[in-house]
Amino acid sequence: MIKTKNLHKSFGDLDVLKGIDLDVETGEVVVLIGVSGSGKSTLLRCLNFLEMPNEGEIIIDGRQVDLKKDDLSNVRAEVGMVFQHFNLFPHKTVLENITEAPIIVKKMKKERAEKEARVILEKVGLSDKADVYPGKLSGGQKQRVAIARALAMEPKALLFDEPTSALDPELVGEVLQVMQDLANEGMTMVVVTHEMKFAKEVADRIVMLDEGCIIENTDPHTFFNHSTNERTRQFLEMVD
Ligand code: ADP
Numbered sequence: 277m278i279k280t281k282n283l284h285k286s287f288g289d290l291d292v293l294k295g296i297d298l299d300v301e302t303g304e305v306v307v308l309i310g311v312s313g314s315g316k317s318t319l320l321r322c323l324n325f326l327e328m329p330n331e332g333e334i335i336i337d338g339r340q341v342d343l344k345k346d347d348l349s350n351v352r353a354e355v356g357m358v359f360q361h362f363n364l365f366p367h368k369t370v371l372e373n374i375t376e377a378p379i380i381v382k383k384m385k386k387e388r389a390e391k392e393a394r395v396i397l398e399k400v401g402l403s404d405k406a407d408v409y410p411g412k413l414s415g416g417q418k419q420r421v422a423i424a425r426a427l428a429m430e431p432k433a434l435l436f437d438e439p440t441s442a443l444d445p446e447l448v449g450e451v452l453q454v455m456q457d458l459a460n461e462g463m464t465m466v467v468v469t470h471e472m473k474f475a476k477e478v479a480d481r482i483v484m485l486d487e488g489c490i491i492e493n494t495d496p497h498t499f500f501n502h503s504t505n506e507r508t509r510q511f512l513e514m515v516d
């Protein structure tokens with residue numbers, strides 16, 4: 277579903293991604309980990325073309341994205357993104373937040389967009405919040421709205437960048453539960469997270485970035501129990 281070949285990204289003199297080859301199968305959940313500054317967010321942002329790679333290829337659902345010719349808003353509609361800080365529109369209701377992109381980008385009729393949004397809201401457990409403004413919601417509820425908003429575009433894959441890092445500990449579980457439900461339904465997902473329990477239980481594969489390179493790419497059991505990589509051992513001691 278998502279493939280990169282020799283992906284490079286630098287900011288000025290700083291080489292952040294140094295030739296990333298990543299392959300995410302349809303329905304697969306890949307958890308992306310690594311210390312702060314290792315390039316996790318930059319990689320996700322490249323997959324969604326919020327950052328333009330300097331070199332390499334990105335193939336989405338079998339089609340190589342052409343930065344010069346393709347309409348990137350269409351590509352972004354195929355690969356949704358959920359951010360650490362929700363990024364909801366504060367002056368729009370929950371329902372308006374969710375229906376905005378389907379109406380504007382997908383040219384969906386308002387009635388249909390609202391009907392579908394209500395179905396998705398039910399899925400994330402927020403049916404009663406449709407007409408509320410984000411300011412009235414808890415962090416966990418805001419993040420579930422952000423997930424609903426991404427789902428409303430019917431993406432082929434979803435990217436999560438530390439979706440629970442900004443939440444109070446007691447609100448983390450409700451967001452992870454929604455993500456686990458999506459995984460169980462077969463959604464293709466790339467998740468940057470420090471929640472190792474989620475990684476162990478939900479990930480099909482763990483990819484570890486270190487200084488812009490993939491240093492581990494393996495199943496969770498092997499990663500957590502049998503890694504011989506020194507950097508991995510250090511990382512696991514740090515997050516435990
Ligand atoms: P991570 O998400 O793993 O913490 P990032 O991808 O955010 O890492 O950042 C990797 C490196 O790239 C860091 O050194 C960061 O300061 C740098 N970086 C990220 N975005 C930018 C940017 N827009 N301009 C300049 N440097 C950036």
Ligand code: MG
Nearest residue numbers: 316317318437
């Ligand atoms: Mg980051």
